[in-house]
Amino acid sequence: MKKILTAALTALVLATGAQAAGYPDKPVTNIVPFPPGGSTDMLARFMTQKMAEKLGQPVIVENKPGATGAIGATQVKRAAPDGYTLLTGSIGVWAVNPFLQKNLAYDPAKDFDLLTVAVRAPNILVTNPNVPAKSVGELVAYLKSKQGKVSFASSGAGSSDHLSIALFWQQTGTTGIHVPYKGGGPAISDLVAGHAEVSFQNLNAVIGHIKAGKLKALATTGDKRSALLPDVPTLAESGYKDAVVYSWQAIGAPKGLPEDVKAKVLDSMMSALKDPDVAKKLTDLGFEIVASSPKEFALFLQMELARWKTVIEVGHITLD
Amino acid sequence: MDILANLSLGFSTAFGLANLFYCFIGVVLGTLIGVLPGLGPVATIAMLLPITFNFEPVTALIMLAGIFYGAQYGGSTTAILVNLPGEASSVITALDGYAMARNGQAGKALATAAIGSFIAGTIATFLIALFAPPLAEMAMQFGPAEYFSLLVMGLIVSIILAHGSLLHAIGMILLGLLLGIIGTDVNSGAERFTFGAPWLADGIGFVVLAMGMYGVGEIVNNLEKKETRDVMLKHVSGLRLSWAEFKQILPSILRGTGIGSFLGILPGGGAVLSSFAAYAVEKKLSKNPIPFGEGAIEGVAGPESANNAGAQTSFIPMLTLGIPSNPTMAIMIGAMMIHSIQPGPAVLTEQPALFWGLIVSMWIGNFFLIVLNLPLIGMWVKLITAPYHLMYPVILVFCAIGVISINNTEWDVFMMAAFGLIGYIFGKLECEPAPMLLGFILGPMMEEYLRRALLMSSGDATVFFTRPLSATMLAFAAIALVVVLLPSISKKREETFKE
Amino acid sequence: MSSLIKHPKDFYAGLMYASVGAAAAWICRDYTMGSAVRMGPAYFPTLLAILLIMVGVASLIRSFFHRGEAIAAFAWKELGLVLGAIVLFGLLVRVAGLAIALILLVVISAWASQQFKLKTAVLLAVVTTAASILVFVKGLGLPFAILGTWFAR
Numbered sequence: 001m002k003k004i005l006t007a008a009l010t011a012l013v014l015a016t017g018a019q020a021a022g023y024p025d026k027p028v029t030n031i032v033p034f035p036p037g038g039s040t041d042m043l044a045r046f047m048t049q050k051m052a053e054k055l056g057q058p059v060i061v062e063n064k065p066g067a068t069g070a071i072g073a074t075q076v077k078r079a080a081p082d083g084y085t086l087l088t089g090s091i092g093v094w095a096v097n098p099f100l101q102k103n104l105a106y107d108p109a110k111d112f113d114l115l116t117v118a119v120r121a122p123n124i125l126v127t128n129p130n131v132p133a134k135s136v137g138e139l140v141a142y143l144k145s146k147q148g149k150v151s152f153a154s155s156g157a158g159s160s161d162h163l164s165i166a167l168f169w170q171q172t173g174t175t176g177i178h179v180p181y182k183g184g185g186p187a188i189s190d191l192v193a194g195h196a197e198v199s200f201q202n203l204n205a206v207i208g209h210i211k212a213g214k215l216k217a218l219a220t221t222g223d224k225r226s227a228l229l230p231d232v233p234t235l236a237e238s239g240y241k242d243a244v245v246y247s248w249q250a251i252g253a254p255k256g257l258p259e260d261v262k263a264k265v266l267d268s269m270m271s272a273l274k275d276p277d278v279a280k281k282l283t284d285l286g287f288e289i290v291a292s293s294p295k296e297f298a299l300f301l302q303m304e305l306a307r308w309k310t311v312i313e314v315g316h317i318t319l320d
Numbered sequence: 321m322d323i324l325a326n327l328s329l330g331f332s333t334a335f336g337l338a339n340l341f342y343c344f345i346g347v348v349l350g351t352l353i354g355v356l357p358g359l360g361p362v363a364t365i366a367m368l369l370p371i372t373f374n375f376e377p378v379t380a381l382i383m384l385a386g387i388f389y390g391a392q393y394g395g396s397t398t399a400i401l402v403n404l405p406g407e408a409s410s411v412i413t414a415l416d417g418y419a420m421a422r423n424g425q426a427g428k429a430l431a432t433a434a435i436g437s438f439i440a441g442t443i444a445t446f447l448i449a450l451f452a453p454p455l456a457e458m459a460m461q462f463g464p465a466e467y468f469s470l471l472v473m474g475l476i477v478s479i480i481l482a483h484g485s486l487l488h489a490i491g492m493i494l495l496g497l498l499l500g501i502i503g504t505d506v507n508s509g510a511e512r513f514t515f516g517a518p519w520l521a522d523g524i525g526f527v528v529l530a531m532g533m534y535g536v537g538e539i540v541n542n543l544e545k546k547e548t549r550d551v552m553l554k555h556v557s558g559l560r561l562s563w564a565e566f567k568q569i570l571p572s573i574l575r576g577t578g579i580g581s582f583l584g585i586l587p588g589g590g591a592v593l594s595s596f597a598a599y600a601v602e603k604k605l606s607k608n609p610i611p612f613g614e615g616a617i618e619g620v621a622g623p624e625s626a627n628n629a630g631a632q633t634s635f636i637p638m639l640t641l642g643i644p645s646n647p648t649m650a651i652m653i654g655a656m657m658i659h660s661i662q663p664g665p666a667v668l669t670e671q672p673a674l675f676w677g678l679i680v681s682m683w684i685g686n687f688f689l690i691v692l693n694l695p696l697i698g699m700w701v702k703l704i705t706a707p708y709h710l711m712y713p714v715i716l717v718f719c720a721i722g723v724i725s726i727n728n729t730e731w732d733v734f735m736m737a738a739f740g741l742i743g744y745i746f747g748k749l750e751c752e753p754a755p756m757l758l759g760f761i762l763g764p765m766m767e768e769y770l771r772r773a774l775l776m777s778s779g780d781a782t783v784f785f786t787r788p789l790s791a792t793m794l795a796f797a798a799i800a801l802v803v804v805l806l807p808s809i810s811k812k813r814e815e816t817f818k819e
Numbered sequence: 820m821s822s823l824i825k826h827p828k829d830f831y832a833g834l835m836y837a838s839v840g841a842a843a844a845w846i847c848r849d850y851t852m853g854s855a856v857r858m859g860p861a862y863f864p865t866l867l868a869i870l871l872i873m874v875g876v877a878s879l880i881r882s883f884f885h886r887g888e889a890i891a892a893f894a895w896k897e898l899g900l901v902l903g904a905i906v907l908f909g910l911l912v913r914v915a916g917l918a919i920a921l922i923l924l925v926v927i928s929a930w931a932s933q934q935f936k937l938k939t940a941v942l943l944a945v946v947t948t949a950a951s952i953l954v955f956v957k958g959l960g961l962p963f964a965i966l967g968t969w970f971a972r
Contacts, residue, residue, distance in 0.1 A: 029962070035727075036366030037651040042658075045370050062962045063363075064728055067504075067521035071729075074518070100509070103516060151776050157509030179775055182506050182768070185644040185653075192641065193460040195776065204657055208642045208664015281373065281658045319509030359959065367960065485829075487881070491836045491874040494867055498843050501864050510860040513846060540901055543931050544894035709932035710943055713925040716901070717947050720908045720924060725961050733909030737902045744898060748890050749832045767863040779856025 023083050023261045024057040030086045030251075033072025033093060035065040039202075039285065043119060043249050044088040046281055050272035055264065068158065069093035070101055077111040081254040083261035087112065091160045091247050095304040099312045100158045100319050109305065112252035113262060114297040116269055119287035120248035122222030123164055123200040125235070126215045131197050136172075136219050136238035139198070143174040150176040153187040153196035158319055160247040163308060164200040164221060166315035171240045191215060202247070203228065204286030221245040248290070250297060266294070326676050327449060333677030334684055339382050342375070346383035347685045350390020351692065355398055357406040357535075358527060358722020361391040362647045369655060377659035378674045382681040384655055385635070388648045389441070389682065392631040393689050396433045396624055401426060401704050402715050404535045406722070408526060409595040409627040411757050414534060416612060416619030423615045426704060430697045431561050432569055432617055433624040434690050439570075440577040440625035441686035444632035447581050448639075448679050453668070455633070456640040459585045464773035465783045469793040470586070471766045474593040476797045477600045478758045486805075489755045496759025497766070499524060506764070507771045519731035528732045529760060531719045532739025533746070533753045539712045540744050569621040572602050576625030584630030585637065586645070592761050598626035632682055639675055641665055826887035829878050837875025844868035900931035916967030917956065921948040 030048070032041045044061045052059045064072030073093050079085035087093075094108045106112075125136070131150075133139040143150055154162040157180045169175050179196055181187040184205055190196040192214045200221065207228055209215040219235045220226050223244050235243040251269060253262075272278055273291040282289060292300065311317075333339065353364050365384050372380035392409070399410035400417035413433065420429040447455070462470070479489050502513040503523025514520035561569075576598040583594040602622035603612045610616045637643040642663030644650035653663045661671060668675050704711065723732045743753060777783040785791045824830045844865055853859025904927035911920040925944035929935055955961045 035647075036363045037647060037654070039654075041366060042369070042654060045366070049370065060960075060962055062728060065522065066727065066729075067518045071518045071521070105518075149778060157505075157507065177775055177778075179772055180507055180509070183650070185650050189460075189637070189641075189643040190463070192643065193463065195463040204662070205653075208662040208666055211662070212665040214641075214665060277373070284658050284660050285654065286657070319504075319511075353959075356954075359961070487874060487878055488832060491832065491871065491878065494871040494874060495836065495839060498839070498864060498867050498871065501867075505860045507858070508851070508860050510850060512850060512860055512864065513843070536901065536905065540894060540898050540931075543897040543901070707934070709929065709934040710939070712932075713929045713940075713943060714947050716905065716924060716928050717921060717951055720905060720921075721951060721955055721961075721963075724909070724912060724963075725955070728962070730909040730912060733912070734906060737905040737909075740902055740905070741898070744893075748893070749828045749835070751832055763867075770863065771858045774856060774858065779854070781855065 023258075023264055024055050026084065027058040027060050028052075028055060028084050028086065028265070029060050029062050030088055031072050031076050032061055032063050032088050033065060033069035034063065034090075036063050039121075039287075040088055040090045040249050042285060043282065043287070046278055047118070047269065047272040050275045050278055051268040054268035054271045067101070068097060070097055070104055070106070073097075073108075074105040076252070076254055077106045079254050081113070081256035081258075083253065083257055083265050085254060086115075086265070087252050088118075088249065089252070090249050091304070092158070094250055094252075094301060095308050096158060096160065096163065096312075098305070099309050100317070108252075109298075109301055111255055113255055113257045114294050114301060115251045115253060115262070115266055116273075116294065117248055117250040117290045117292040117297050117300060118269070118273055119282055120246040120290050121202055121204075121286050121288060122220050122226065122246055123161060124203045124206060124210075124217050124226070124229075124232070125168070125198070125200055125219045125221065126191065126206055126210065126217050127198045128191055128194045128196070129213060129216050130194055131216065133218065134216075136233075136235065136240070139218055140172045140174055143172070143176060146176075148175040148177070150198060151179050151196045152176045153179050153181055153191055153199040155184040155187050156180050156182065158317070160245075161200040163311055163317070164245050166317055167243060167245060167311050168200070168235075168240075170311065170314055171243045188215075200245075202286050204284075246288075249287075250301075262294075323449060326672065327680065329673060330449075330676030330678075330680035333378060333673045334382070334680040336379075338376070339379050339677065339681060340684070342379050342383040343386050343681045343685050344688055346386020347390035347393075347688045348692065350387040350392075351394035351397075351689065353387070354391035354394020354396075354406065356722060357398060357404050357531060357718055358725045360407065360527075360726075361388045362651060363726075364391070365648060365651045365655075369651065369658075372655065373658070377656065377661055377671075378677045380655055380659065381652060381674065381678050382685075384652055385678060385682060386685045388652075389628065389631045389685060390689060392627060393433075393437055393693070396437075396627070397430065397693075397700060398718075400429045400433065400620070401700055402535070402711075403538045404715065404719065405530045406527060407530075408592050408757070408761050409623065409630075411530060411534075411754060412595040412599045412623040413620060413627075415599070415754060416614075416616050419613060419615035420617065420620065421704065425615065427697050427701045428561060428565070428617065429620050430700060431694065432620045434693050434697070435561065435566070436569065436573045436576065436621045436625040437628035438686050438690040439573050440580060440627075440629040441632055441689075442683060443574075443577045444581050444584075444629040445679060445683040445686070448633060448636055448682075449676075452636050452640050455585050456636050459637055460641075461789060462586055463787070464769045464776060465787050465790045466793070467586075468766060468769040468773055469784060469790040469797070470593070471762050471769065473793045473797040473800070474596060475758070475762060475766075476800050478596055478755055479801075484750055484752055488751050492751055492753070492756040493759040496756035496761075497763035499529070499756070500760040500763030501767065503764075506768045507775075517731075519727075519729055522727075523764070524735060524760075525723075525726055525732060526757075526761065527726055528723055528735050529739055530757060531723055532736040533743035533757070535715065535719045536736060536740030537743025537747060537753075539715065540740065541747055542708060542712070565617065568608075569617055572606075572618040572621040573625040575601055575605075576622035576627075577629045579622075580626030580629030581633045583626075584633035584645075594626040594630040595623035596758055598622040628686075635678075635682070638663070639678070640668055642667065824882055826882040826885055827890050828882075828887050829885075830882035831890065833875045833878030833880075833882060835875070836878060837872050840868045840871030840875055844872070897931040901928050904928035912963070912967070914967045914969050916965050916970065917952060917963040918948055918965050919967070921951055 032044045048059045076087035133142045152165045210217045217232045395406045395410040396413045398404040399414040403418040405411040405414045417429045579598045580594040602618040608616045634645045638649040847861040847865045850861035851859030852861045908920045908924040922944040929940040
């Protein structure tokens with residue numbers, strides 16, 4: 001009995017050893033902690049083919065939705081650090097959940113090997129055309145005259161655009177009514193119809209409405225003007241330097257990835273993100289390709305965590 | 321005539337060989353995933369999206385649209401045959417459709433669903449072609465106050481759905497409303513009734529609830545009826561509709577189409593209400609001697625037509641305004657964006673071939689669906705004449721895989737078993753699940769709109785009465801309530817007089 | 820007691836409504852109530868819970884006054900086997916894999932039928948499992964392991 005056990009264990013050790021050398025020798029699972037169809041899911045799916053070509057093994061996107069990404073992220077944290085389980089998460093998963101979810105079972109900075117910030121997208125400050133403000137300055141004056149009675153639509157309590165609203169209020173010394181929706185679509189719908197007045201939205205989701213005059217763009221939250229709307233200033237240009245906000249998507253893996261595996265999987269991601277076809281599709285969806293190094297990601301994550309911690313504390317944002 | 325030019329542009333686009341082919345692939349795939357419970361159109365479209373990269377934009381959209389309405393269509397098949405409603409609208413189809421199947425009329429029920437869907441799809445296509453922009457503008461009038469009133473009206477109307485005790489109908493609706501609230505609150509982000517369990521944080525899935533209450537509960541119900549088991553489906557009559565039957569259901573189809581076309585345009589929850597509303601209307605108007613719930617053919621024709629018409633018209637806000645009215649439409653918008661088309665009001669003028677091609681393809685797709693499905697009816701009916709003791713384990717397999725594939729968690733499987741138990745107990749207590757499921761779907765929406773309306777009006781509750789549309793609907797709801805209550809009051813009076 | 824309750828179905832349904840309502844109202848005490856203007860997470864469910872308790876009480880009262888049939892007997896064996904098979908599937912699908920979980924689901928649930936024959940059930944299980952793997956895993960690409968973590972190296 002003992003002999004068999006020893007033999008089995010040896011085989012196991014040998015097998016795992018061989019695995020590290022020949023990574024990957026089975027399909028790689030990329031966990032998306034959201035339902036299919038969202039922007040994080042699309043990013044993961046668009047990268048799949050090029051990653052698989054580079055790795056020589058299929059890459060399977062697995063949706064593990066729930067609790068604003070916490071369920072999927074926790075699952076990846078608990079997976080073996082062998083390069084076969086990856087996590088594609090959003091700004092919410094990486095930088096916001098720790099300050100909003102009380103029983104969060106993962107620590108974004110400690111439980112993962114940070115691989116790359118894949119993409120980012122600036123938001124755009126839009127209003128219903130009937131809002132009497134043509135610039136950020138006029139909007140601030142309007143908000144002050146209305147004394148907090150202007151409605152701000154967001155895609156959900158604790159979403160990145162909710163935090164953008166909170167940051168905007170803090171930077172401009174204004175306030176308003178935060179009206180959360182279930183996702184960006186219904187928020188845009190009420191904004192166009194005039195039931196809600198102001199919002200921060202992904203540029204590509206609203207550019208059609210802006211061009212058709214159904215929505216008014218006042219500023220972008222990026223650090224430079226958008227090529228699609230060269231006449232719309234940045235918030236920084238409008239006088240609010242610290243209001244530069246991007247929503248972003250980044251990829252990590254369970255902590256403790258072997259160096260060679262890490263290099264291989266990172267290489268496959270870079271080749272996917274830098275592939276012209278993939279890059280074009282992602283740009284069409286409104287993303288800017290970042291493709292940062294793990295070091296840059298770690299530094300960036302620390303900055304983002306610190307920043308959103310402050311915004312959430314100052315704005316007294318809680319989920320109850 | 322402008323419309324003729326537009327339609328001919330649409331026809332020339334949609335009849336392109338590639339477009340025809342992928343429209344066909346789309347509806348076949350849609351039917352398949354519709355028949356199989358669990359994996360819905362949203363997940364399928366998301367998975368197929370990367371494949372459509374190399375397609376022409378219009379071809380990609382035609383195929384993805386085909387998956388969407390094909391799935392709506394396929395969903396009714398399993399609801400009728402084995403009482404497995406894969407989505408909200410099929411719950412209603414299951415009521416009388418499954419009853420018809422048990423009476424040996426599965427073929428007729430399926431044919432009714434197919435023909436109703438086709439007629440509804442055709443009419444809705446023309447509605448979109450003729451009136452899309454003004455209809456979309458009208459939908460924009462619906463703010464949170466209007467939606468809340470619409471949902472109140474829907475709930476009141478749904479009381480008509482119940483054929484048992486009124487008190488139990490109200491109790492089950494309330495129970496459903498409470499069940500629907502489990503999970504994360506949209507307005508505050510707080511988790512409610514989750515007991516800290518992460519797998520409850522996003523609430524209970526509709527499919528989990530429906531599979532448990534209907535699918536699993538019904539299987540145990542059948543198993544305990546020892547003597548009738550296995551013989552209940554031996555006598556199958558009539559695969560086809562007679563001309564007289566067609567004439568009988570045509571008014572129901574047309575009414576359902578009207579209701580579905582209108583409610584389908586509304587982005588927030590209108591589509592869900594359409595089949596419930598159509599059922600209630602048919603129940604009120606029917607002269608059928610067979611009571612509703614026991615296999616009345618109008619109870620299949622009306623809701624199925626409403627469902628399909630609504631599926632078509634839900635494209636209106638997406639195509640004309642770039643506003644997604646449901647998760648499927650949101651992915652379609654993503655599909656447009658990756659093909660460098662900016663969704664919004666300009667699509668109609670800048671991409672006429674895409675707009676009209678897609679609309680015409682929907683009609684072609686509906687045609688494919690009926691051509692594909694009418695001959696299949698015979699096969700489906702044969703399938704359910706298989707001995708029950710061989711069939712139900714297979715149904716359970718579909719339930720189990722379907723449920724686990726939605727969120728990829730085994731907790732959903734456990735919950736399905738729990739709802740199977742609850743459904744079985746409810747059956748013993750004569751508490752009907754249909755009102756509960758409606759409450760379950762509407763609960764979170766009702767709360768969301770109520771709170772949003774009050775938030776935006778700074779707590780002024782009169783918004784519900786000062787806005788004309790909202791006031792009209794509330795008034796209608798009040799009238800409906802009186803109409804519902806009156807017969808039961810007068811009946812009670814009759815009963816007391818008898819004694 | 821049972822002579823007092825003339826309508827057992829109404830009685831137990833009423834009991835169920837009232838206790839679910841009471842439990843919900845009780846749990847809601849932990850959430851923020853808010854005001855009618857800014858409703859907290861507790862506001863709407865508490866309202867529903869109170870209404871549900873009222874319906875429950877009405878049903879309870881009614882059960883003492885009008886007559887109804889007794890509740891039919893429960894088919895415990897069938898219920899246990901079907902539900903047990905589903906739960907077992909959930910427990911096994913990751914560790915043992917889809918193939919074994921499905922075979923057991925079919926065989927155990929088939930046991931609930933009077934016409935149960937082990938041979939037929941096993942045959943049905945193998946055919947169904949093979950077909951499911953083909954359609955769902957190979958065809959639709961659902962991420963299930965055919966053999967679970969127990970069999971991984």
